[in-house]
Amino acid sequence: MGKTRAENHVIITGSTGMVGEGVLIQCLNSPEIDSVLVINRKSCGYVHPKLKEIIHQNFFDFSPIENELSGYNACFFCLGITSVGASEATYFEMTYTLTMHVAEILSRLNNKMTFCYVSGSGTNVNGRLNWQKVKGKTENDLMKLPFEQVFNLRPGFIKPIKGQKFAHKFYKYVNWMFPVGRRFFPNGFCKMTELGDAMINTLSHNNERKVLEGRDIIELAGEPL
Template sequence: MKIVIVGSGGMVGQGVLRASLAAKDVSEIILLVRNEPEGVADPRVRHIVNKDLLTFDASDPLFSDVDGCFFCAGISSSGVSEEVYRRVTYDMTLRVAEQLKASSPQMKFIYVSGAGADASGKSSQMWARVRGEVENKLQALFPGNVAIFRPAFILPTPDVQSRTPAYRLLYTVIAPIMRLISAVTGKRFLSIIDIGNAMLNITRYGTDKVIMSKPDIVTCADKHSAT
């Protein structure tokens, strides 16, 4: 499989990249990044640096025959205006999606949204409305070839941190407790690796469900053994 990962430097994106590197049937991994990356040494990986995703152009033959795009990029809505949040969350996402659709029409597009996103546009929360608009546009752009993840709490691996200071502090406190609960009770928490494995399985086998919450993502991650 040939995949594109957007947002591989973030907490979720790092997990998705690790899952992809562990998959034997992944032949090419294109990382669309805004800054020169470090620490990824694998012959299957190619980095494409693009400072502003609003200028992204997928006309390069590199982006033809892509099997799946895993879109993990995003920002917190805390402390930013709707204009800024919309530019990053809506405008940049749709620019990448439309460009890749033109170069690889049959690819799967898997988008990490968030629990509480509102596709009706009626939510009082700005972030939920904007995320919902993105979801609606992606479903129209990729009919039958899109999956939208709405996770709530996501458990990182111990060596991965969020880039958002508030989230980083939260995970520092909560993550060890969640791991202890999991070890004692056997309760399954959604991990960044689960998200990556679910994305890979959707690319391999497709999915009948478009909007996916935590139980759906876990089921999809476990549905087939990694190839």
């Protein structure tokens, strides 16, 4: 008899944004994922036998929904804001404080959890720009939490899945550059399908804490460059 596959039950945040939606699509389509819980301020609009959705407004206080967050072995954290137009204080609160609040609760409730954090290409705690430092601090402090695994993923340009509802409109004007960018700068160009598959494939790894750059994401997804 073949080895029985362990069940995978995943929490996704940010599924009303482009990245979170793409990861959700890959999880719903993957035979490796048995159930998905999404937590949003408004409905993501998807209906699927695997999918459960919690509408929760205050992401700085998950205590009211704690009793619904146990029994999961993965969190794919895709929630975040752009630094463009945001004050340093707001960006820190929405990037570091919010992420750590959610992660600290999940690590307490699910000590066998794999936590995947969508960071960004160029993240560097010692970098020149504020967003680099904030994301770098977030990555470093996530690594210290008692999760079984932590993966910080640093995609650059992401090509959305055709038909995504929450893809930024400007992508349809710049997708033409993806093949050129992928050929000459593969570390900075990945597909949404690759990002989602890479996250799913982290679940077959064993007690790792890693930063995944663009090339690493593509490799973990099992796609050729």
